[in-house]
Amino acid sequence: EPEVTQTPSHQVTQMGQEVILRCVPISNHLYFYWYRQILGQKVEFLVSFYNNEISEKSEIFDDQFSVERPDGSNFTLKIRSTKLEDSAMYFCASGGQGYYNEQFFGPGTRLTVL
Amino acid sequence: QKEVEQNSGPLSVPEGAIASLNCTYSDRVSQSFFWYRQYSGKSPELIMSIYSNGDKEDGRFTAQLNKASQYVSLLIRDSQPSDSATYLCAVNIRTVKLSFGAGTTVTVRA
Numbered sequence: 001e002p003e004v005t006q007t008p009s010h011q012v013t014q015m016g017q018e019v020i021l022r023c024v025p026i027s028n029h030l031y032f033y034w035y036r037q038i039l040g041q042k043v044e045f046l047v048s049f050y051n052n053e054i055s056e057k058s059e060i061f062d063d064q065f066s067v068e069r070p071d072g073s074n075f076t077l078k079i080r081s082t083k084l085e086d087s088a089m090y091f092c093a094s095g096g097q098g099y100y101n102e103q104f105f106g107p108g109t110r111l112t113v114l
Numbered sequence: 115q116k117e118v119e120q121n122s123g124p125l126s127v128p129e130g131a132i133a134s135l136n137c138t139y140s141d142r143v144s145q146s147f148f149w150y151r152q153y154s155g156k157s158p159e160l161i162m163s164i165y166s167n168g169d170k171e172d173g174r175f176t177a178q179l180n181k182a183s184q185y186v187s188l189l190i191r192d193s194q195p196s197d198s199a200t201y202l203c204a205v206n207i208r209t210v211k212l213s214f215g216a217g218t219t220v221t222v223r224a
Contacts, residue, residue, distance in 0.1 A: 031210060033210075033211070033212075035212075041216075042202075042214050042215065042216045042217065043158060043202065043204075043212075043214040044214075045211040045212060045213070048209075048210050048211055050210075055210060056209055056210060056211055058211070089157075091157050091158070095210075101146075102148065102160055102163050103148075103160070103212060104160060105150075105157040105158045105159070105160075106157060107156070107157050108156075108157045
């Protein structure tokens, strides 16, 4: 069964450094998302991406964040100048053809900012 | 008012019993409703989606939607120890993004 994959599974970085989180969505999906979950808190939406552009972003997704689909398979989240409060699980998700489609989550990347 | 609210739990049920999880949402025009299961340290796993009023059954899981009451529920029949997890209610509220509830942690006692 197709699944969303993410790398790395765990990323440790120093405050102020840049990180890139990578995702390979399910191959025939058109919608791509990033969510995050701070330990003990609920899952929060960051950004959605459709037709090679951001379709929606949350207040969290400020200039520190960017997304890119550099080729036909990868979808990346870049976090510039990381802060301690960026420590969280970051989940990539992808969805199919429809606007209100089911979203399937990858295993996540645990980001630890020291 | 929170966009999506779930009964806080934790919910403890004996093996073989029915676990009942509830979720309410704030926006009447919400279109799509999902239940995810999340094991500790893992990612959300989609277990049910429901779009129309009424019941939807899939194996031991039944989702119930009542748009007039802005209420969606999940029943887990014949609960098993492997069902012990946090269950997340998620809703599309006017946009593609999912708004999640805080989750209800279920423990099934053997």
